[in-house]
Structure formats: structure tokens, C-alpha cells
Amino acid sequence: MDVVKAVETYITKMVSVPSAMKVLLLDSHTTPIVSLASTQSTLLSHQVYLTDRIDNMKRDRMAHLKCVCFLRASEESLGALAAELREPKYGEYYLYFSNILSKAAIERLADVDEYEVVREVQEYFADYAPLLPSLFSLNHYPNATRPLYGANVDTWDPLALMQSVQGITAVLLSLKKKPVIRYERMSAMARKLAIEVNHVINSETALFDFRLSQVPPLLLIVDRRNDPVTPLLSQWTYQAMVHELIGIQNGRVDLSQAPDVRPELKEITLTPSTDPFFASNYMATFGDLGQTLKNYVESYQSRSQTIALASAGNSLASISDMKRFIEEYPEFRKLGGNVSKHVALVGELSRLVAKQRLLETGEVEQGLATGIGQDFKNVQALVSDPGLGFAYKIRVVMLYALRYQRSTANINTLVASLTAQGVPAEMTRLINVVLNIAGADQRQDDLFSNETIFAKGRSALKGLKGVENVYTQHAPHLSQTLEHLMKGRLKDTSYPFLDAQPAASTSGTSTPGGIVQKPQDVIIFVIGGTTYEEARTIALLNEEGTMAGTSASGTRFLLGGTCVHNSGTFLQMLDDAAGQFPSSVYQPPRETNANGGTGLSVQLGGINVTVGGAAGTGVYRSPEGAQPAVQVDGIRDGMRNLLGRVKQGVDRIGLP
Amino acid sequence: MSTRSRTLLFISYRDSKARATKYSRRSSYVPQLDDDSESAALIPGPSSPSTSQQHLAINLDVALPPRWVDTSDRVEGLLVQLQGKIAQLDKLHAKHVLPGFADRTQEERDIDALTADITRDFRACHKLVHSIVPPPTTSYPPGKDAPNTDPAARNLQRALAAKLQDASAAFRKKQRVYMDKLTGHATKNADLLVASGAVSLRGSESAQAVEEDVQMSAQTLQTQTRSTDPSLTARSAELAHLAQSISGLADLFKDLSSLVVEQGTILDSVEYNIEMAASELKEAEGELKVAQR
Numbered sequence: 046m047d048v049v050k051a052v053e054t055y056i057t058k059m060v061s062v063p064s065a066m067k068v069l070l071l072d073s074h075t076t077p078i079v080s081l082a083s084t085q086s087t088l089l090s091h092q093v094y095l096t097d098r099i100d101n102m103k104r105d106r107m108a109h110l111k112c113v114c115f116l117r118a119s120e121e122s123l124g125a126l127a128a129e130l131r132e133p134k135y136g137e138y139y140l141y142f143s144n145i146l147s148k149a150a151i152e153r154l155a156d157v158d159e160y161e162v163v164r165e166v167q168e169y170f171a172d173y174a175p176l177l178p179s180l181f182s183l184n185h186y187p188n189a190t191r192p193l194y195g196a197n198v199d200t201w202d203p204l205a206l207m208q209s210v211q212g213i214t215a216v217l218l219s220l221k222k223k224p225v226i227r228y229e230r231m232s233a234m235a236r237k238l239a240i241e242v243n244h245v246i247n248s249e250t251a252l253f254d255f256r257l258s259q260v261p262p263l264l265l266i267v268d269r270r271n272d273p274v275t276p277l278l279s280q281w282t283y284q285a286m287v288h289e290l291i292g293i294q295n296g297r298v299d300l301s302q303a304p305d306v307r308p309e310l311k312e313i314t315l316t317p318s319t320d321p322f323f324a325s326n327y328m329a330t331f332g333d334l335g336q337t338l339k340n341y342v343e344s345y346q347s348r349s350q351t352i353a354l355a356s357a358g359n360s361l362a363s364i365s366d367m368k369r370f371i372e373e374y375p376e377f378r379k380l381g382g383n384v385s386k387h388v389a390l391v392g393e394l395s396r397l398v399a400k401q402r403l404l405e406t407g408e409v410e411q412g413l414a415t416g417i418g419q420d421f422k423n424v425q426a427l428v429s430d431p432g433l434g435f436a437y438k439i440r441v442v443m444l445y446a447l448r449y450q451r452s453t454a455n456i457n458t459l460v461a462s463l464t465a466q467g468v469p470a471e472m473t474r475l476i477n478v479v480l481n482i483a484g485a486d487q488r489q490d491d492l493f494s495n496e497t498i499f500a501k502g503r504s505a506l507k508g509l510k511g512v513e514n515v516y517t518q519h520a521p522h523l524s525q526t527l528e529h530l531m532k533g534r535l536k537d538t539s540y541p542f543l544d545a546q547p548a549a550s551t552s553g554t555s556t557p558g559g560i561v562q563k564p565q566d567v568i569i570f571v572i573g574g575t576t577y578e579e580a581r582t583i584a585l586l587n588e589e590g591t592m593a594g595t596s597a598s599g600t601r602f603l604l605g606g607t608c609v610h611n612s613g614t615f616l617q618m619l620d621d622a623a624g625q626f627p628s629s630v631y632q633p634p635r636e637t638n639a640n641g642g643t644g645l646s647v648q649l650g651g652i653n654v655t656v657g658g659a660a661g662t663g664v665y666r667s668p669e670g671a672q673p674a675v676q677v678d679g680i681r682d683g684m685r686n687l688l689g690r691v692k693q694g695v696d697r698i699g700l701p
Numbered sequence: 702m703s704t705r706s707r708t709l710l711f712i713s714y715r716d717s718k719a720r721a722t723k724y725s726r727r728s729s730y731v732p733q734l735d736d737d738s739e740s741a742a743l744i745p746g747p748s749s750p751s752t753s754q755q756h757l758a759i760n761l762d763v764a765l766p767p768r769w770v771d772t773s774d775r776v777e778g779l780l781v782q783l784q785g786k787i788a789q790l791d792k793l794h795a796k797h798v799l800p801g802f803a804d805r806t807q808e809e810r811d812i813d814a815l816t817a818d819i820t821r822d823f824r825a826c827h828k829l830v831h832s833i834v835p836p837p838t839t840s841y842p843p844g845k846d847a848p849n850t851d852p853a854a855r856n857l858q859r860a861l862a863a864k865l866q867d868a869s870a871a872f873r874k875k876q877r878v879y880m881d882k883l884t885g886h887a888t889k890n891a892d893l894l895v896a897s898g899a900v901s902l903r904g905s906e907s908a909q910a911v912e913e914d915v916q917m918s919a920q921t922l923q924t925q926t927r928s929t930d931p932s933l934t935a936r937s938a939e940l941a942h943l944a945q946s947i948s949g950l951a952d953l954f955k956d957l958s959s960l961v962v963e964q965g966t967i968l969d970s971v972e973y974n975i976e977m978a979a980s981e982l983k984e985a986e987g988e989l990k991v992a993q994r
Contacts, residue, residue, distance in 0.1 A: 054702055080972035086962050089860035095853040096975055109766035151707055155714035166711040169704050218703040312967045319965040
């Protein structure tokens with residue numbers, strides 16, 4: 046279930062044959078894939094002396110080189126390849142395609158291969174960007190020309206759907222998994238994707254002919270709209286922070302905006318596979334990271350001091366010390382380079398944290414996401430603070446609106462003060478967009494309920510994050526979903542199986558002490574993009590899974606998404622998507638208009654037990670029995686505790 | 702890690718296409734020839750692989766491959782030879798370290814000659830690697846020549862430099878281990894070697910600690926037999942040779958490291974390299990346009 050290793054193996058196989066001087070031709074889609082799983086020096090060691098794009102028409106003819114092509118079977122790449130084969134520039138051609146190749150495409154290429162230069166035609170299913178061993182991305186950042194959504198929020202753009210199906214099937218094939226599929230019931234797109242993936246599995250039976258495991262692997266398709274909160278939060282762990290504050294594209298980080306950065310660090314690579322320090326710290330919280338980095342630098346300093354002393358000492362000592370230095374030279378240099386790189390990067394993060402005053406604001410965000418604190422007052426204070434950026438203010442109001450969707454009056458007050466601060470209408474209208482696209486009535490699960498103190502206490506995954514601090518209290522909704530899954534409590538009604546038949550064996554409610562069939566391998570795919578915070582949850586679950594006796598033991602997880610968001614790309618996606626939708630998306634959602642007892646609704650917003658009706662079933666899956674009691678005393682904010690307790694009790698009774 | 706080969710399908714498509722074109726050509730140009738094998742021998746058709754190879758050779762290899770292809774072959778050849786020589790030296794070393802009463806000057810001479818030979822080969826490789834991309838001439842402006850150098854040659858140089866670096870480092874380690882063994886004798890016999898040697902030993906890695914243990918046991922055997930060694934001077938000369946060889950190799954290593962791509966840096970990113978190639982191309986185009994105007 047390690048996608049980095051899978052893609053790496055594919056690439057190594059590709060460039061190992063033939064054993065001669067080679068050129069490697071890629072296209073815009075495969076370049077980042079190769080780049081993430083391999084390096085220039087690895088390619089060089091396999092005699093790949095030239096790497097270029099297939100669509101670069103200015104390549105020199107070099108008959109002494111053999112050519113390895115790794116391409117997506119897209120129209121552009123096939124066209125460029127056909128042109129190449131008509132007038133071959135290299136001696137022999139070994140063609141690899143990143144996905145299933147149609148017979149028509151094979152015929153087309155055979156037609157133009159008049160010189161018979163093609164030696165191999167293979168399908169190697171490395172059709173996704175392997176970011177971490179347990180995280181892949183399809184690198185689809187939606188924009189106006191490459192949208193994700195169709196005409197409305199429930200339909201796919203046809204091209205995006207096709208590429209998602211291809212990406213997922215490639216993941217399945219590269220890992221040799223033939224899964225059962227579950228999807229989020231509220232999401233029409235998830236269902237559509239599930240059907241399409243299943244269709245490919247069933248029509249390519251020869252490819253999907255794997256040895257069956259006792260419990261089949263699970264492909265769980267979920268929708269970003271079910272959890273719009275996670276991508277809006279500031280991040281406080283290394284990799285997620287870098288992505289949120291600076292941005293990581295295909296393992297590369299652009300530091301050119303950082304002041305006083307040394308020229309060789311203007312752009313750096315940041316992947317665990319090539320960077321041992323990053324590999325052991327990419328999940329560390331910012332505080333821990335600082336300490337580790339300090340130790341790292343100290344160890345570097347102590348080494349260089351030895352060198353300094355040695356060269357200053359007498360000649361005998363310096364020879365033997367210099368020898369030792371040279372013996373360790375590559376490692377030393379590597380350590381040195383690595384030190385300066387991480388020092389520069391963490392330095393830039395600290396600068397941005399201070400500049401954007403994230404230590405103050407992060408606390409409020411976490412409060413909104415987890416339900417503690419004086420939300421409205423705090424948010425209002427942030428909004429009217431002239432020192433904070435517009436984008437940030439929008440985010441925090443969005444979080445407030447998502448949490449307290451029914452308290453229209455407060456939201457309006459906040460929007461008004463945004464406008465008073467000079468935030469343009471194009472930005473403030475995004476608040477309605479997020480409510481329309483991912484508001485309470487669009488979400489399947491009660492996003493904010495799992496954060497009550499009692500729910501936390503129940504969580505088998507608690508303590509997962511190590512030392513809690515105020516900035517990392519939020520756990521993505523996905524962790525709750527997976528916890529339910531592991532306990533066999535993920536309801537068929539909320540996450541139905543695509544084929545009804547396996548439902549009986551893995552059925553939601555398990556008898557206490559009865560055998561729950563836990564899947565060994567779970568692949569989660571998030572339509573609309575996943576986040577590094579979720580990736581961290583998955584990585585920690587996998588770590589925990591290697592230990593015996595925990596609820597997740599023995600299960601391996603893999604997370605993927607159409608892309609990996611930070612708050613910026615998430616807002617951009619919403620903005621672009623809204624442009625395609627009917628303009629009503631900019632209006633306040635209908636349910637919110639019919640307010641009435643705002644006070645009551647606000648307090649209950651966390652659990653969504655009361656009104657319900659208009660939003661349809663499934664959204665409000667809280668216990669019906671708890672309602673009357675709740676409505677009697679459920680006025681104050683503190684009452685959520687009680688609600689949690691009631692809910693917990695009902696949950697317990699609810700189990701057969 | 703599934704893969705699926707479509708090569709056979711591709712070839713069958715290609716063959717059917719090729720046959721069709723061959724028949725059509727035959728009917729128009731050489732209708733009298735019917736036998737497949739004869740026609741293939743006289744007029745190389747595109748269908749049979751062996752003749753099409755010749756075809757290719759004629760069609761594509763009009764220009765000779767660049768010189769660095771040849772250089773690369775020579776370096777690779779030398780490296781293979783070096784492996785053999787190093788293995789031979791290993792044997793000599795192993796023999797030499799063992800205690801013995803016979804006259805060992807011949808043995809020592811052999812070791813010296815072979816060491817010199819290997820060092821020379823490394824230097825030859827080093828020179829060849831450098832010759833692949835000649836160092837930039839001091840023309841003005843300095844960046845002008847860069848786009849002209851073949852990126853493939855540059856990459857080949859990097860790859861060979863890395864390979865050579867690995868090989869030389871491995872050899873240097875061997876030399877050092879050998880010297881440690883020799884100095885081990887010296888420490889015990891002459892009681893002269895200063896503490897600095899011991900200090901450097903303490904700092905070295907655990908793998909060498911194992912070597913030390915082996916050496917210690919061999920040494921205890923020798924202390925009795927060779928307590929009054931008359932050839933102390935010869936030994937120190939030998940040590941000097943070794944030290945020279947090691948420092949020479951270290952220099953070579955240092956020099957090569959300027960050519961080798963460092964792992965984990967942006968230069969090692971495949972994507973970055975492709976982008977750089979593309980932007981260099983654009984720059985060159987721009988310069989051309991400027992020149993045309």
C-alpha cells in the first residue's frame with residue numbers, strides 16, 4: 046500500500062531496459078509523477094542522459110540514444126508521439142503508457158511506425174502523483190479551463206470524471222487491489238465515480254484478476270463538501286504548514302519570496318524520500334519541529350567545529366582529521382546542505398506566522414472548529430482588526446458561518462463589518478457560496494458533533510496526535526468516519542456499498558463481541574481534494590496499525606484526492622466553481638432565511654437535532670429520542686456537554 | 702504492481718500494416734518477385750527485422766555519434782578493468798599482512814606497482830570525464846557558451862563522475878583499512894605512533910572497529926615473531942606511499958564532487974531539469990530573434 050514505492054518501482058523498471066544510453070521522454074502529466082518518485086541522479090545511474098518533453102519539437106536527432114517514453118494516452122501526447130515515430134530521432138523506442146491503452150491508439154501508433162523502431166509497448170499504471178507513502182493526488186487543481194464540477198454542484202465535469210476514474214483505477218492496479226466500493230450517500234458525484242470505477246473493474250477482468258483476500262479491500266469515496274472546515278484551518282504541522290503558508294507543488298517549494306534567502310535555496314525540494322530530516326519530521330508540530338531543528342543544527346555545528354579545529358591544529362593531526370573529513374565528505378556535505386535548507390524554510394515559516402499573527406488567530410479558528418470559546422466576540426474582533434489580511438478574515442467568517450449557520454443575524458453582522466473593512470463583495474459573497482455548496486443541508490454527517498468533550502472521550506483514536514496543544518485540537522472529520530469504519534459502525538445508510546451483496550457481511554451495526562469483518566486495506570478518495578492534515582491522520586493511523594491491540598491494528602490506509610488543498614486553493618476552487626453555477630449560489634441559503642428562534646438554533650447548530658425537516662434525511666442523524674429533553678434546556682452554549690452525554694447514552698442504547 | 706504488455710498486439714498491427722504496404726509496393730515496382738526470402742535479401746523491405754536494422758543504420762546513422770559516446774565507453778571499460786585490479790591488490794594485501802619469514806621485498810614491490818597502476822587508471826578516468834564537457838572558455842560574456850554544450854553530454858559527465866566517485870571511494874576505504882592494519886603493527890612494535898592516530902580511530906565508524914578487532918588478533922600473533930623488525934624504515938616508506946595514494950584519491954574525489962548532482966537539492970529534481978531545458982531553449986530562441994533583427 047505504499048504508493049511512492051509502487052511508482053518508483055515502475056520507473057526503475059522502465060529505465061532499466063535497454064541497458065544503453067537513453068533519453069526519457071515525458072509529457073506534462075507524467076513529468077510530476079516521475080519527478081516525485083525518482084530523481085535526476087537515479088535516472089543518470091540508469092544511463093538516462095537526457096530527459097525531455099515529447100512535445101518539445103526542437104530536440105536534436107541522436108541516433109546513438111535509445112528512447113524510453115512514459116506518457117499519458119491523451120490526444121496531445123499520442124499526436125506528438127506519432128509525429129516522433131514518423132521521423133524517429135533516436136535508435137529504438139520503448140513506449141510506456143500510464144493507463145489502459147485503447148486498441149485504436151495502439152493501431153494508430155503501429156500505423157506510423159514505418160521504420161519499426163518501436164520495441165516495447167507497455168501499460169505501467171503510474172497515473173497519479175505519489176506525495177507520501179500513504180497519500181496520492183491526481184494533481185487536478187480546478188480552474189475555469191479545467192473545472193471539477195459540471196453545471197451544478199452535483200455533477201462532474203466529464204473530463205474531470207474521466208481522469209479521476211483513470212487515476213483511481215491506476216492506484217488499484219498498481220497496488221493490485223480489487224476493492225468493494227462504498228460512497229457517501231449524499232454525494233451524487235461520489236456515487237457516479239463509484240459506478241464508473243466499478244464499470245472499469247468489471248470490464249477489464251483480465252487486468253483485475255488478483256488473488257482474492259479474505260476480506261476484500263475497501264475503496265471509500267467521500268466528498269470534500271462533507272467537511273469544508275479542514276481545508277479552511279491554519280495548519281501547525283510541518284508539511285501542512287509549508288503547504289498552507291508557502292505551497293508545495295510536486296515536492297517543490299518556492300522560497301523566492303522569502304527575504305534574504307540564499308540563491309541556491311530560492312527553490313527547494315521537499316519530499317520525504319530524498320530528505321531524511323523531512324522524512325522524520327514532516328508530521329511534527331511546529332513547536333517540536335523547532336526543538337528538533339535546533340538539535341540538528343547543533344550536531345552539524347559540532348561536526349564542523351571538529352573540522353575547524355583539525356585544520357587549525359598541527360599537520361599530523363590535520364592529515365588524519367582531514368582524511369576522516371574526506372571519508373565522510375558526501376554525508377557531511379549532504380548534512381550541511383540539508384541544515385541550511387530546513388533552517389531557511391522554518392525561518393520563513395516563523396516569519397509568516399508572526400507576520401500574519403497566526404498564533405492569535407489560530408486559537409480562534411480551532412475554537413470554531415472544535416466548539417470551545419467565545420466565538421462570536423472573537424471572530425468580530427478579528428474581522429475588525431485592520432492588521433489582518435482580507436483572505437484571512439474571509440476564512441474565519443466562513444468558519445463561523447459553517448458552524449453557526451442558523452444564526453443569520455450574527456453572520457450578517459460579520460459580513461457587514463467585513464464590508465466596512467473594505468473587503469470587496471467578490472470575496473464576501475464566497476461566504477454564501479460555501480454555505481450553498483457545503484452548508485449543513487449539503488453535508489451528510491454532523492461535522493461539529495464529534496468535538497464535544499464526551500465524544501472525544503469516547504474516541505479510540507484519542508491521544509493519536511501525541512501531546513495536544515491548543516492549535517492542533519481539531520481532528521478532521523475523516524478520522525471519525527474511519528473510526529466508525531474500524532468499529533464496524535459506519536452505517537450502510539450513510540455510506541452504502543455499490544453492490545448490495547457484501548453489505549450483509551460488513552453490515553454497519555455489529556453485535557458486541559461479535560466478529561466484525563475489518564477490511565485489511567482501505568483506500569479513501571476525496572472528491573474535491575484532500576488536505577495534508579488528513580494525510581497526517583492517515584499516516585498516524587497507519588503507524589498505529591502496526592501496533593497490536595488497537596482498533597486500527599492490521600489495517601492499512603491510503604488517502605487520495607483530486608488534489609491536495611490549502612486554504613488558498615480551496616477558496617479558489619469555490620470561487621471558480623461558483624462562476625459556473627446558477628447565480629443563486631451567491632444568495633444566502635434558503636433554510637437560513639427561515640430563521641425563527643435563532644438563539645435555539647445556534648446552540649443546537651452543533652448537533653443539528655431540531656429542525657431538520659427541510660434539509661432532508663441523513664443530514665441529521667442524531668437520536669430522535671433526545672430531542673424533547675434537549676429542547677427544554679438546550680439554550681446555553683455550555684449545554685452542548687449535556688447534549689453530548691445524552692447522545693452518548695442514546696448511542697449506547699441504540700446498539701442492539 | 703500490475704503491468705500489461707501490448708507489444709505483441711502492437712507488432713501484429715504493425716506487421717499487418719507492413720505486409721499490406723509491401724504487397725502494394727511489389728505490385729507497382731517489382732512485380733516479378735514473389736519469394737519472400739529472396740526479395741528480402743535483395744531489396745531490404747521494412748518487414749524483416751534484420752534488414753530493417755541495416756536500413757536504420759543507413760538512414761539514421763549518417764552522422765557519427767558524438768565523441769563523448771566513445772569517451773563513455775572508454776571510461777566504462779577502464780572501470781571494469783579497475784575492478785579486476787583492485788581485487789588483485791586485495792589478494793596481495795591480504796597475503797602481505799600475513800606473517801612470514803621469506804624475503805618480502807618482491808611482494809612489496811608488486812603492491813606498490815599495482816597501487817600506482819590503479820591510481821593512474823583513476824586519474825585517467827578522471828581526465829576522460831573532464832574531457833567530456835570542456836571547461837568553459839574565458840570568453841565574454843561568460844554565459845554565452847552554456848546553451849551550446851550538449852545537455853546529454855553534461856548529464857553523461859555527471860553520471861560517470863558519480864560512478865567514478867563511488868569506485869574511488871570504495872578503493873580509498875580499502876587502502877585506509879590496509880593502512881590501519883599496517884599502522885597497527887607499527888604502534889605495537891615501535892611504540893612510536895602518537896596518540897593522534899588512536900584518536901582518529903576512535904572517531905571512525907563501527908565497521909572499522911570490527912576491522913580493528915580482526916587486526917588486533919593478527920597483531921598479537923606477530924608481536925612475538927617480529928619483535929625486532931629490522932625493516933622499520935622500509936615500512937615507514939610504504940606507509941608514506943599509502944598515505945600519498947589516499948590523499949591523491951581524496952583530491953580526486955573532491956574534484957569530482959563539483960560535477961556530481963547533490964541528492965535532495967532542486968538540481969536533482971527531474972521536473973526542474975526539464976523546465977530548465979525548456980527555458981534555456983526559449984532564451985536561445987530569443988537570442989536568435991534578436992540576432993536576426
